[in-house]
Amino acid sequence: MKKRTSRNPDPAESAPSPSAPPASASLDGLFRPRSVAVIGASRRRGTIGRELLHNLLEGDFQGKVFPVNPKADVIHSMKSYPSVLSITDEVDMAVVVVPRDEVLQAVEDCGRKGVKGVVVLSSGFREIGAEGIERERKLLAILRRYGMRMIGPNCMGIINAEPGYSMNATFSPTPPVGGSIAFMSQSGAMGAAILNHAKSLGLGISMFASMGNKADVSGNDLLLYLEDDPGTSLFLLYLESFGNPRNFTRVARRITRKKPILVVKAGRTAEGAAAAVSHTGAMAGADVAVEALLGQCGVLRADSIEDLFDMAMAFTFQPLPTGPRVALLTDAGGPAIMAADTVKAAGLKLARFSEATKARLRDGLSPDASVANPVDMLGHSGGEDYARCLRIILEDEGVDGVITLYVPPVMHDPISVAGSIFEAARGSTKPVLCVFMARDEVLNAVLKMEGQKLPIFRFPESAVKAMGAMARYRTLRDRPVDETPVLDVDREAAARVFAAAASGNREHLALEEARAVFEAYGIRFAKSRVAKTRAGLGAAAEAVGYPLVMKILSPDISHKTEVGGVATDLRTKEELLAAWDGMMDRAKAIEPRPRIEGVLLQEMRRGAQEMILGVTTDPTFGPLLMAGIGGVLVEVAADVAFRVHPITPSDAAEMVAGLRGARLLQGFRGRKPLCVEAYRDALLRLDRLVADFEGIVELDINPFMVGETAGDCVAVDARMRIDPTKF
Numbered sequence: 001m002k003k004r005t006s007r008n009p010d011p012a013e014s015a016p017s018p019s020a021p022p023a024s025a026s027l028d029g030l031f032r033p034r035s036v037a038v039i040g041a042s043r044r045r046g047t048i049g050r051e052l053l054h055n056l057l058e059g060d061f062q063g064k065v066f067p068v069n070p071k072a073d074v075i076h077s078m079k080s081y082p083s084v085l086s087i088t089d090e091v092d093m094a095v096v097v098v099p100r101d102e103v104l105q106a107v108e109d110c111g112r113k114g115v116k117g118v119v120v121l122s123s124g125f126r127e128i129g130a131e132g133i134e135r136e137r138k139l140l141a142i143l144r145r146y147g148m149r150m151i152g153p154n155c156m157g158i159i160n161a162e163p164g165y166s167m168n169a170t171f172s173p174t175p176p177v178g179g180s181i182a183f184m185s186q187s188g189a190m191g192a193a194i195l196n197h198a199k200s201l202g203l204g205i206s207m208f209a210s211m212g213n214k215a216d217v218s219g220n221d222l223l224l225y226l227e228d229d230p231g232t233s234l235f236l237l238y239l240e241s242f243g244n245p246r247n248f249t250r251v252a253r254r255i256t257r258k259k260p261i262l263v264v265k266a267g268r269t270a271e272g273a274a275a276a277v278s279h280t281g282a283m284a285g286a287d288v289a290v291e292a293l294l295g296q297c298g299v300l301r302a303d304s305i306e307d308l309f310d311m312a313m314a315f316t317f318q319p320l321p322t323g324p325r326v327a328l329l330t331d332a333g334g335p336a337i338m339a340a341d342t343v344k345a346a347g348l349k350l351a352r353f354s355e356a357t358k359a360r361l362r363d364g365l366s367p368d369a370s371v372a373n374p375v376d377m378l379g380h381s382g383g384e385d386y387a388r389c390l391r392i393i394l395e396d397e398g399v400d401g402v403i404t405l406y407v408p409p410v411m412h413d414p415i416s417v418a419g420s421i422f423e424a425a426r427g428s429t430k431p432v433l434c435v436f437m438a439r440d441e442v443l444n445a446v447l448k449m450e451g452q453k454l455p456i457f458r459f460p461e462s463a464v465k466a467m468g469a470m471a472r473y474r475t476l477r478d479r480p481v482d483e484t485p486v487l488d489v490d491r492e493a494a495a496r497v498f499a500a501a502a503s504g505n506r507e508h509l510a511l512e513e514a515r516a517v518f519e520a521y522g523i524r525f526a527k528s529r530v531a532k533t534r535a536g537l538g539a540a541a542e543a544v545g546y547p548l549v550m551k552i553l554s555p556d557i558s559h560k561t562e563v564g565g566v567a568t569d570l571r572t573k574e575e576l577l578a579a580w581d582g583m584m585d586r587a588k589a590i591e592p593r594p595r596i597e598g599v600l601l602q603e604m605r606r607g608a609q610e611m612i613l614g615v616t617t618d619p620t621f622g623p624l625l626m627a628g629i630g631g632v633l634v635e636v637a638a639d640v641a642f643r644v645h646p647i648t649p650s651d652a653a654e655m656v657a658g659l660r661g662a663r664l665l666q667g668f669r670g671r672k673p674l675c676v677e678a679y680r681d682a683l684l685r686l687d688r689l690v691a692d693f694e695g696i697v698e699l700d701i702n703p704f705m706v707g708e709t710a711g712d713c714v715a716v717d718a719r720m721r722i723d724p725t726k727f
């Protein structure tokens with residue numbers, strides 16, 4: 001057989017679309033302009049044109065600002081220009097806030113003027129349907145003609161808080177605080193709300209962009225632009241949809257090795273193909289692709305906006321923990337119990353203190369206090385107790401991070417307690433998160449304290465979740481870089497099988513065809529032979545050898561067990577004939593009567609763990625790979641993991657390791673450890689198969705028998721559906 005050795009396509013290599021601007025086209029024209037024109041500036045309060053101009057001036061933008069409005073000579077005490085073309089100075093960036101019908105002309109003028117970037121706030125584009133789509137297409141054509149870049153349309157504007165620019169080109173009423181968070185929002189309104197809340201938590205931003213329709217500059221472009229920006233150390237993304245998931249994977253995988261990306265994703269992807277015949281298709285829920293994709297690229301997903309902020313606070317103000325061991329320090333039992341309960345779910349562990357630590361803690365606390373983790377100092381403890389105990393705990397080598405919990409009792413001044421905690425935590429290389437279960441006024445006062453650099457939470461669970469996210473990021477960031485596996489595959493052999501099915505316009509491959517495809521890709525099948533007639537059984541059985549399994553072969557039967565079409569452990573010719581007779585009788589009783597092509601006789605495999613491997617296609621994300629505990633009850637066990645194609649060897653390893661039933665492969669109840677490597681290898685081969693053939697719609701191998709050695713690992717059943725027009 002002719003074999004071709006080739007490498008998996010590198011996920012980092014994805015062809016840019018032909019209409020895209022060159023990757024080198026910088027976004028500096030948008031974010032670092034020396035001069036900004038506001039086209040559609042207005043003097044009427046409350047209008048976008050007025051508020052935006054006001055924000056630029058009020059925010060102390062370091063460059064020049066030119067209001068443009070043909071109906072006014074002076075706006076905001078500044079000379080106003082009838083058109084961007086009548087400005088004599090150079091204009092780097094223009095914000096466009098004119099009515100929809102005037103946008104194209106305004107942007108055309110910008111092009112002629114030599115403007116480098118435009119931020120189009122005006123709406124009336126793709127979001128309104130056909131007429132808007134056409135307008136957006138024309139807008140893009142103008143941009144390409146002049147080599148301009150654009151944020152929007154239909155957005156809220158952008159901010160660069162970097163010293164030297166200090167540009168607030170939004171109409172948000174809250175002026176931003178400078179900091180190191182780059183924040184991108186697909187929704188303008190959410191953007192404004194989030195900016196506002198960030199400020200109240202003391203979170204400063206480096207850059208902000210409300211992305212709008214993302215007609216030109218995408219979220220991926222922004223990630224790339226800020227990837228190595230020294231002023232940005234954390235990305236926050238509010239997403240509603242993915243423009244180009246493959247690009248996102250590539251970019252995010254790389255960036256998360258340097259800076260954390262936190263995402264809150266609204267909306268759910270459309271349900272996968274409703275007509276799924278495979279187990280994999282049936283089990284891929286609506287949100288599974290998003291979840292898988294984000295996990296694969298090391299992106300942390302927040303469940304809510306609140307969660308996003310909790311995480312952002314922790315990442316901004318504190319160092320990352322080096323491990324999962326967390327200590328809890330409290331003055332009240334209840335909150336500590338709540339916190340301890342959530343520790344495991346957050347991927348953390350309760351730290352175990354050394355005897356020395358316990359002795360030091362005990363010294364100075366009331367005899368009733370608890371010095372094991374959680375440390376409960378009891379209700380009368382004050383700032384000094386917190387500071388002393390916190391220092392001792394931080395010095396314990398078995399502790400990776402600390403959460404302090406404080407429920408202010410009547411006798412103490414919560415502000416001074418907060419001050420003591422801050423002081424004790426200062427300079428620590430381990431993260432300290434603080435829970436203040438206090439009234440709003442107290443909490444706000446604590447948040448505003450001078451030199452306050454600790455993340456403050458109102459409830460214990462949020463602090464634990466945030467610590468868990470930090471620990472998880474640390475592991476993700478430091479994960480080893482994957483080698484691209486070299487796989488021996490015979491693409492041509494598989495292509496021939498597909499071509500034959502496609503020429504007959506068949507969507508469903510016969511079991512024998514599917515088997516040929518998988519074998520061409522190095523996924524072994526159990527030894528088997530087809531017997532077309534009762535008379536042919538003997539010879540086929542001789543070739544395979546007893547004991548064996550008989551399976552009905554019919555293009556009309558997908559799940560054989562459901563019609564009594566699988567008979568296992570047949571040991572003699574008599575049993576074989578009886579099985580045939582029974583199977584044929586049952587088949588004849590089915591309405592409408594299925595076409596029967598005979599049976600497959602297969603060697604009987606024992607002592608193996610039945611696993612499933614599969615692929616289904618998500619309309620947005622493309623192929624999804626699935627791994628899980630297999631067998632006829634796969635849907636009941638529902639113990640499966642998904643990843644978005646392409647996957648890496650560590651993705652494959654994580655898929656398997658993350659299963660509830662992973663222990664079944666490690667040697668369970670007297671069974672020897674099974675060859676999990678062969679199973680992971682099969683996953684990577686499937687990944688390669690879908691890379692090579694885009695026309696594969698769904699498939700599964702169920703079961704894939706995982707035995708003790710690689711030679712014992714074989715598939716015994718498979719199904720595959722293709723799109724015949726794609727071959």
Ligand SMILES: Nc1ncnc2c1ncn2[C@@H]1O[C@H](COP(=O)(O)OP(=O)(O)OP(=O)(O)O)[C@@H](O)[C@H]1O
Binds near residue numbers: 560562632633716
């Ligand atoms: N070669 C074999 N050796 C041992 N057991 C087997 C073999 N083939 C099938 N079985 C057993 O029979 C079950 C059903 O077989 P198979 O998967 O071929 O039929 P199916 O009805 O099409 O399955 P499904 O519809 O669940 O995918 C398997 O899960 C396994 O327990």
Ligand SMILES: [Mg+2]
Binds near residue numbers: 703717718
């Ligand atoms: Mg099966």
